Amino acid sequence: xxxxxxxxxxxxxxxxxxxxxxKIWAALTAPEFSxxxxxxxxxxxxxxxxxxxVMRKPxxxxxxxxxxxxxxxxxxxxxxxxxxxxxxxxxxxxxxxSYDIEQAGDSVRLTMTEAHQWDVPDALLxxxxxxxxxxxxxxKSLLETGKPLAIKMQPPREMLEAxxxxxx
Amino acid sequence: xxxxxxxxxxxxDDPIIESDPPHRLVYGWKPMYKDLPDERMSRVTFELEPFxxxxxxxxxxxxxxxxxVMFRMISxxxxxxxxxxKSFLETGKGLAPSxxxxxQKRAATGA
Numbered sequence: 001x002x003x004x005x006x007x008x009x010x011x012x013x014x015x016x017x018x019x020x021x022x023k024i025w026a027a028l029t030a031p032e033f034s035x036x037x038x039x040x041x042x043x044x045x046x047x048x049x050x051x052x053x054v055m056r057k058p059x060x061x062x063x064x065x066x067x068x069x070x071x072x073x074x075x076x077x078x079x080x081x082x083x084x085x086x087x088x089x090x091x092x093x094x095x096x097x098s099y100d101i102e103q104a105g106d107s108v109r110l111t112m113t114e115a116h117q118w119d120v121p122d123a124l125l126x127x128x129x130x131x132x133x134x135x136x137x138x139x140k141s142l143l144e145t146g147k148p149l150a151i152k153m154q155p156p157r158e159m160l161e162a163x164x165x166x167x168x
Numbered sequence: 169x170x171x172x173x174x175x176x177x178x179x180x181d182d183p184i185i186e187s188d189p190p191h192r193l194v195y196g197w198k199p200m201y202k203d204l205p206d207e208r209m210s211r212v213t214f215e216l217e218p219f220x221x222x223x224x225x226x227x228x229x230x231x232x233x234x235x236x237v238m239f240r241m242i243s244x245x246x247x248x249x250x251x252x253x254k255s256f257l258e259t260g261k262g263l264a265p266s267x268x269x270x271x272q273k274r275a276a277t278g279a
Contacts (some may be wrong), residue, residue: 016251039222106264
């Protein structure tokens with residue numbers, strides 16, 4: 001089992017959604033939802049601690065892969081998270097992505113935490129800091145209106161430059 | 169920039185620092201709610217960028233002193249306010265203020 005204490009939170013995004021914890025849990029763990037809001041990637045996840053976790057792109061290649069660290073529906077999901085779609089990122093240590101789901105009045109607070117087990121440069125965090133707001137905004141729209149956002153994004157240049165610098 | 173609570177009390181009377189509609193708005197931040205710590209004015213920046221038929225709104229709230237209590241408060245408040253703004257624009261209905269117990273109590277009593 002991995003030692004979660006080694007992972008330090010680097011990016012936290014909080015969003016309130018007019019929905020239920022159960023629906024948000026389904027949206028986080030079912031491919032018919034993830035393909036709508038996660039840049040087209042389909043989630044495959046074994047519903048248990050230690051289970052395999054993959055986000056698969058529409059062309060069948062792997063976007064992200066990891067393992068389930070915590071599976072506590074509908075309150076908390078944590079997975080190790082290795083970005084595979086960018087070749088330059090494949091050798092980096094996996095991070096830990098966790099979702100906390102809490103009732104907050106009429107709506108539900110969803111907190112995404114991206115934690116890292118090494119001293120990751122800010123430039124490398126820029127991808128997640130651009131991507132998570134888009135992904136989670138789209139998830140909120142999908143659950144509240146039935147329609148996700150159509151967001152096209154490229155990796156931030158500062159992240160690509162930082163990756164190139166790591167290789168040298 | 170002035171703002172009032174639901175009960176009609178003045179909550180903000182802050183200077184506009186920069187206004188460039190509909191791209192950028194910057195104003196000072198020193199709310200007038202009761203029982204707030206006496207801290208100097210901080211600064212809020214809103215940036216709007218079109219993204220096809222959508223808009224990316226980036227809010228940056230900075231210029232706090234080290235250890236600011238207001239910083240901790242706004243860190244809880246903005247996600248709730250901005251989530252509610254998004255719901256309101258997309259569905260016509262905002263979310264109830266419920267980002268923490270204190271805010272819930274204030275909302276309930278109108279204080």
